[in-house]
Amino acid sequence: MKLSFHPHTLELKHVFTVAEMSRSTTPIMLTEIEHEGIVGYGEASMPPYLGESHKTAAEFLSKVDLSKYENPFELETILTDIDTIAPGNCAAKASVDIALHDLVGKLLNKPWYDILGFDKNKTPHISFTIGIDTPEVVRRKVKEGEEYKIIKVKLGKENDKEMIETIRSVTDRPLTADANQGWKDRNYAVEMAHYLKEKDVLYLEQPMPKEDVEGNAYVTEHSPIPTIADEAVQRLADLKNAHGVYSGINIKLMKSTGMREAHKMLLLARALGMKVMIGCMTETSCAISAASQLSPMVDWADLDGNLLIKNDIFSGTKIVDGRLKLSNKPGIGVTKKQRTL
Numbered sequence: 001m002k003l004s005f006h007p008h009t010l011e012l013k014h015v016f017t018v019a020e021m022s023r024s025t026t027p028i029m030l031t032e033i034e035h036e037g038i039v040g041y042g043e044a045s046m047p048p049y050l051g052e053s054h055k056t057a058a059e060f061l062s063k064v065d066l067s068k069y070e071n072p073f074e075l076e077t078i079l080t081d082i083d084t085i086a087p088g089n090c091a092a093k094a095s096v097d098i099a100l101h102d103l104v105g106k107l108l109n110k111p112w113y114d115i116l117g118f119d120k121n122k123t124p125h126i127s128f129t130i131g132i133d134t135p136e137v138v139r140r141k142v143k144e145g146e147e148y149k150i151i152k153v154k155l156g157k158e159n160d161k162e163m164i165e166t167i168r169s170v171t172d173r174p175l176t177a178d179a180n181q182g183w184k185d186r187n188y189a190v191e192m193a194h195y196l197k198e199k200d201v202l203y204l205e206q207p208m209p210k211e212d213v214e215g216n217a218y219v220t221e222h223s224p225i226p227t228i229a230d231e232a233v234q235r236l237a238d239l240k241n242a243h244g245v246y247s248g249i250n251i252k253l254m255k256s257t258g259m260r261e262a263h264k265m266l267l268l269a270r271a272l273g274m275k276v277m278i279g280c281m282t283e284t285s286c287a288i289s290a291a292s293q294l295s296p297m298v299d300w301a302d303l304d305g306n307l308l309i310k311n312d313i314f315s316g317t318k319i320v321d322g323r324l325k326l327s328n329k330p331g332i333g334v335t336k337k338q339r340t341l
C-alpha cells in the first residue's frame, strides 16, 4: 500500500462565528491510499483552534509507512501502529483511517454501512448550522437552509435569546443548540436550558467549559433537554469521564482519529445508555460521507460541513428531503469530482 497526501484549503460560503472565534477558510489535507490499482480517499480537516495544520499533518503523514503492510484488511493492527507514531494529530490520523476504510470497502465491493450491518434507510435528519450573527444574516441563513428539517444554532455570546427569537420569528422547525463552552455560570446555563426547552430545542451541546466538570454535571442534572459533550470528548478513552456528566456525546471523525474508533465510541456510549450524535468540522463530502456510514445508529446527525463550503471536490452522501441518503457505492461512497491535485 502507498499513501500520498496533498494540502488544500476549503473556502466557506459565509464567515462562520462561534463562541470563541470567526473564520472564512479551513485547511485540509487530502489523502489517498493505493493498493493493487484501487485508490481509497481520505481527508483531515484542521480548523486552527484544534492545533493541527498543513505543516503538522505533512510531518505526521510523512512518518506513516504503509509499504510494510501486505494486507489492508488488518485495520486494527495498521491503525493502532499509526496511533502510536505520535500523540495528538487526530485529524491526520483520521485521514489515514478514512482512506484505508474506503480502500477496504472498495476491495470488498461493499459500502461501510453494509459491512457494519447497519440499515441504510435508518439515517437521521441532519441539522443545518447557523453561526452567531446579526438578525438580518440569521434570517437569510434560515431561508438558505429551508430544505433541512432541523436547525442548529450556535450560542454562547451575549445575544443568545436574540438568536433564538430571530430564528423563531421565521420558522417553527425544531432547533438544536450549541453553546461551545460559552456559558461560565451554571445557573445561567440551567435557566437557558429551560428557555430552550420552551422554544422547542431538542438538545444542548457543550453548555459550559469542558474543564468545569461539576458545572456541566449540574446543568445535565437540572436540564429538561439532553446535554451533549463535544469539546469534552475527543476519543474513546474520554467516555469514562463524560458518563454521568453529560447525557450524550458528539462523535466527530476528526477528533476520534477516524471511523474505527468512532464506531467503538458509538458502541460504548450505547452500552452506557448515552445519547449519540455524529458531527463534523468544515469538510468535503469525503469525510462527511465517511461519517455518514455510521449515521444509521445515531440519535442526531450534524453532518452539514460540506454544505457550508464553496469548493467541495467530492460527491458522496446526499441530503434528500433533509435526511442523509447513503449511496450504494463501495467504501465510504464517494467519487472525486475533479482531478485538481
Ligand code: MG
Binding pocket: 178, 180, 205, 206, 230, 231, 250
Ligand atoms: Mg459542538
